Amino acid sequence: MKRLVSVWLPQWPIERLKRHRPGAVPDDRPCVLVAGGAHGIRITAVNVRAAREGVRAGMSLADARAAVPILVSHPAEMERDARALTRLALWLGRYGPSRNVEGEDGVWIDTTGVAHLFGGEAALMEDLVRRLAGFGITARAGLAGTPGAAFALARFATVKRSAVLAPAGEAATLAALAELPVDALRLAPETVVLLRRLGLARVGHLAALPRESLERRFASEASSRSRAGQVKAKALAEAVLVRLDQALGRTEEPRAPLGEPPVLSERRSWGEPLISSEALVSEVGLLAEDLARALKAAGLGARRIALSLYRADGTVAHADAGMARASAEAPHFLQLLDAKLSQIDAGFGIDVAVLDAVSAEPLDPEQTTLGRGGAAPEQAIAALIDRLANRLGAKNVFRLAPRASHIPEQAAMRMAPLAPFMENSGLPGAAPAERPFLLLSPPEAISVMAEVPDGPPLRFTWRRVAYAVAKAAGPERIAPEWWRQLGEAEILASDDGLDGEAIDPGQREKTRDYYVAETGDGARFWMFREGFYGAADQSGQPRWYLHGLF
Incomplete structure (x- = not known):
């Protein structure tokens, strides 16, 4: 069952x-952040001392100064607040890999399956609030099975406690x-x-009311209004x-989680926008050199790069x-x-x-070749694979490795091009009989x-063309x-209460007899x-299939 934490930062801006400029916000004086409009x-934001003096967000600075002459004010830095909140959300990944910012002063974290690492959900939230307090950040946390419930607990149930959790269900x-307000x-x-x-001040009042009754109450409230007002009232009821x-x-x-930031990033800008493709390629080449230098300085090699052109x-x-x-x-x-x-x-x-x-990932130093040689063979192969994968698609570039199976279409498996080769992945013993260069997938039915x-x-006869076999x-x-098949029978028996032997014979795989047939002109078929x-033990007559071409 999913469990989520909502973290509210009531004093975030x-x-x-204060963390960015320690002397800007005095502890012994009321302080506010302001923005023009x-x-x-x-x-836009007040510290605890200003709140005690009755100053609230949304007030005009002139009215606040008239009431509190010693008020300290600073311009609000909303963009910096947002960037710092994103960085904090990334840091909070220690409590769950899926997380993101929530509004302008919060973060949500999916903690499903993580709480036991901290000794339980209560211990997890205690650790979270304590660590943020150590950074000088006031935090209130709510944990529940839904984002909405966690949000409500964090912002409306933490008056006396810094963290509240709701059991699952x-x-x-x-x-x-x-008991929380609506x-x-x-x-x-x-x-x-x-x-x-309408007298519905708390969530419990709302939940106890039949759904149809809520819609009727909203409609009656709008009965004296215009047609448009009634439509709006119904929409509000549905939103509730x-x-x-x-x-x-x-x-x-x-919920969409926050994407991880890039490991390294390089940027170039120009006073005159680039129009020609030649100029663009040239500048991107310089940008690639910048990134390569930064990677080498960090001892890293890129596995994926992303270019954004504004x-x-x-x-x-x-x-x-x-x-x-890595490169x-x-x-x-x-x-x-x-x-x-x-x-x-x-x-x-x-x-x-x-x-x-x-x-x-870390880029290990390696020797290429001695003398006048170019790149090592492994590097050249990797470069070729990269070009093919980026042109054809990564899933279309692979190599085959043997698999322990006698069934021809199951005797090989796809592997990443540079994955270590598994020496003993095939069947032990002698090599199988001659196999065709091309397998048809799936085998095609023929008349014989x-x-x-x-x-x-x-x-x-294959694909409406008749062939005479010279030798086979x-x-x-x-x-x-x-x-x-035995494993499948056991699954059926455990799931359906059936005897494992009572499987439809038509669903069983059948024994195959393979032939190499050669026609008079030398064409060979498998x-x-x-x-x-x-x-x-089988239903129906045997059937013939063409499986490969030599």
């Missing part, structure tokens, strides 16, 4: 400024939220006012029910490339990006370019004429892997007959 300079969640459901201010006017369902887990509320009209073009092995070579970066650059339209020009090393039912083919070799008998004539 003030405390962020259409109605003059307004207060809808009933337990409702019990934890019942504001806790993340409703619009006008909706909260309307609910209070959605928020309630999200908080109680009746409706899923998807156009003068405000749009962004992206190109990325992956590498089979810190600028020519290789440019070679991988070059094909994608040719497909990018510069539009009104590109004035900023950013190249990120999205993922990287034989001298005797269980004999080799004399004639066959075989059969090579390949039996089904009975141990896999075909098999599936099943036996007159076998009691």
Whole structure:
């Protein structure tokens, strides 16, 4: 069952400024942050001392100074606050890999399956609040099974405690939220006012009311209004029910986690936007050199790079490339990006370019070749694989390794091109009989004429073309892997209460007899007959298939 933590930072802008500029926010004087707007300079955040003096966010600075003459003010730095909050969210990954910022003063963390590492959910939240307090950051935390419930607990249930948790389950969640004000459901201010006017001030009041009754109450409140007012009232009622369902887990509320920042990033900008493709390739080449130098200085090699090109009209073009092995070579970066650059339209020009090393790993120093040789063979192969993978798609570039199976189509498996080769992954013993260069997937049904039912083919028809067999070799008998079928029988028996032997014979794999058939003009075909004539443990007659070409 999912468990999430909502972390509320009620003093975030003030405390962020205090950490950045320790002397800017005195502890013994009221202090506020302000921002200009259409109605003059307004207060956006207050410290604890200012709040005690009655100063609130949203007040005009003039009114606040009239009431508190010793008030200290600083310009609000909302962009810096947002960037610092994102960095804090990344740091909070210690409590769960999926997390993101929540509004302007909060962070959510998915702690599913993590709490036991801290000694339980209560210990996890205690550790979180304590560590943030050590950084000089006031935090309130709520833990529940839904984002909405965790949000409500963190912001409305932490008056006396710094952390509150709701046990798992809808009933337990409702019990934890019942006494909280309806504001806790993340409703619009006008909706909260309307609910209070209807006597629904707490979440418990709202949850106890039948859904149809809530819609009727909203409609009656709007009965004297216009048609548009009634429609709006119904929409508000639906919004309330959605928020309630999200908080109680009746409706899923998807959350997008925060993407990890790049390992290294390089940026170039130009006063005159780049228009020509030649200039763009040249500048991206310089950017690749910058990133390569930074990677080498850090002892790293990139496994994936991402290029972002910011156009003068405000749009962004992206190109990325992956590498089979870590690299810190600028020519290789440019070679991988070059094909994608040719497909990018510069539009009104590109004035900023950013190249990120999205993922990287330690780059071990290695000798290439002695004398006048170029790159080592392994490096050349890796470079070729990178070019092919970025042009054809990574999933389309692979190598085959043997697998321990007699079934031809299961005797090989796909592996990453540079993955270590497993020497003993195939079957032990002698090598199998001759195999065709091409396997058909899946095998194609053919019609066959034989001298005797269980004999080799004399004639066959494939894709509406008839072939006469000059000579045939075989059969090579390949039996089904009975141990896999036995496992399936046990699964059926445990799931359905059936005897493992009572499987439909038509669903069983059948023994195959393979033949190599050669026509008069030298064409060779690999075909098999599936099943036996007159076998009691199979349904239907044996069938022929073409499986490969030599």
